[in-house]
Amino acid sequence: xxxxxxxxxxxxxxxxxxxxxxxxxxxxxxxxxxxxxxxxxxxxxxxxxxxxxxxxxxxxxxxxxxxxxxxxxxxxxxxxxxxxxxxxxxxxxxxxxxxxxxxxxxxxxxxxxxxxxxxxxxxxxxxxxxxxxxxxxxxxxxxxxxxxxxxxxxxxxxxxxxxxxxxxxxxxxxxxxxxxxxxxxxxxxxxxxxx
Numbered sequence: 123x124x125x126x127x128x129x130x131x132x133x134x135x136x137x138x139x140x141x142x143x144x145x146x147x148x149x150x151x152x153x154x155x156x157x158x159x160x161x162x163x164x165x166x167x168x169x170x171x172x173x174x175x176x177x178x179x180x181x182x183x184x185x186x187x188x189x190x191x192x193x194x195x196x197x198x199x200x201x202x203x204x205x206x207x208x209x210x211x212x213x214x215x216x217x218x219x220x221x222x223x224x225x226x227x228x229x230x231x232x233x234x235x236x237x238x239x240x241x242x243x244x245x246x247x248x249x250x251x252x253x254x255x256x257x258x259x260x261x262x263x264x265x266x267x268x269x270x271x272x273x274x275x276x277x278x279x280x281x282x283x284x285x286x287x288x289x290x291x292x293x294x295x296x297x298x299x300x301x302x303x304x305x306x307x308x309x310x311x312x313x314x315x316x317x
Contacts, residue, residue, distance in 0.1 A: 142251075161222070239289045245267075291304065291307075
């Protein structure tokens with residue numbers, strides 16, 4: 123297969139648990155014609171391949187195992203390969219959701235010239251959102267939610283990834299508030315809305 127003959131425009135979306143990362147990415151897909159790639163989908167595929175379940179706890183363990191076996195850049199390398207080689211004809215504008223570690227973010231910035239958006243919201247707002255979604259492995263109490271978040275942040279040194287963000291979005295308000303912030307970012311980046 124031929125290698126990429128043009129450079130796609132790549133944005134990354136990272137953020138706290140239940141902060142609205144997918145909402146930001148979905149808005150970019152709908153209004154700015156981006157293709158969405160979710161890092162956790164690659165992790166789930168790996169879990170299924172190994173006969174493991176896809177609970178949050180199990181995926182966290184698997185990600186730690188993959189990092190130990192293949193290095194921090196294993197999953198993002200697969201995505202970079204998809205964008206630049208495998209599926210490049212459909213990769214004009216790409217948004218990658220769920221970057222966690224400094225190493226994977228650094229590699230994406232180097233190889234894809236990725237610009238990173240950090241999404242956040244108040245912790246209790248995020249807890250209520252997580253509760254309403256009722257995904258498997260959801261923390262039943264607010265204290266559990268904070269504990270699990272602290273645990274994940276420590277495992278992935280997430281504070282280092284946060285510092286690598288080019289833009290920040292406060293998603294504590296309405297969907298319209300979030301969209302206005304994204305529109306300001308896309309204006310700075312000179313991205314055009316879908317016609």
